[in-house]
Amino acid sequence: MGPEDTLPHIPRLRRYARLLTGDASRADDLVQDTLERACHKWPLWKPRPDGSGLRAWLLSLMHNLHLNQVRDQVHERDTVELEERHEPSHDPLARVPERLDLEHALAELSPVLRETVLLVCVEELSYTEAAQVLGVPVGTVMSRLSRGREQLRRLTSGEPPTAVTPRLKIVA
Structure with a gap:
């Protein structure tokens, strides 16, 4: 098994990344970062005896990368939120x-x-x-x-x- 075995998992990784980030271009960047990290860390992956577990490992890598990206943006987001505060809507149907x-x-x-x-x-x-x-x-x-x-x-x-x-x- 090698890094080329990750190719069938790309559609699921893209779907999960899109739902995590809410943005197609950020999702594609996250998938690319995940696959890049998987290639670098390939010797660390331990397949199960039945050969499964690659999808879970890739999703773990993606999850950790996403958390790192969110942590990096915390200060940036706090500043933007302070600048863009809106009045709450009083219309319940809005x-x-x-x-x-x-x-x-x-x-x-x-x-x-x-x-x-x-x-x-x-x-x-x-x-x-x-x-x-x-x-x-x-x-x-x-x-x-x-x-x-x-x-x-x-x-x-x-x-x-x-x-x-x-x-x-x-x-x-």
């Missing part, structure tokens, strides 16, 4: 068409929930494979998936978001 669009609903999810939903629901990874890709326990994947699906349901049905209240009691 965003209904936008909420019905699944892509916009996915963009509303936090990155950890969105990545989990995409890996399990779109890429059809098992909970165990998704946990390996994300580097978290299987129970965390199940919890994130449940919360992500519930938020998607609320966003696409037009329900108002529920405020999360802390469950910790402050003791003096």
Whole structure:
């Protein structure tokens, strides 16, 4: 096996990258960076006895690259958000068409929930494979998936978001 075995996985990598980034050109850059890293790190990949696992390894590489890119843009994004604050809309029907669009609903999810939903629901990874890709326990994947699906349901049905209240009691 060699790096040329990654070629059949490119369409799935592109789809996952597009959903992660929300932009076609950034997604293509992410796929290219992932494949480049896979070529450089090829000796580190350990195939399973049945020969599988390459897709999960590539998705893990992509996930880690995406996290690195997001971390690099944190300061830049904070500055832009301060400059572009908008008045909240008081018309509850103003965003209904936008909420019905699944892509916009996915963009509303936090990155950890969105990545989990995409890996399990779109890429059809098992909970165990998704946990390996994300580097978290299987129970965390199940919890994130449940919360992500519930938020998607609320966003696409037009329900108002529920405020999360802390469950910790402050003791003096």
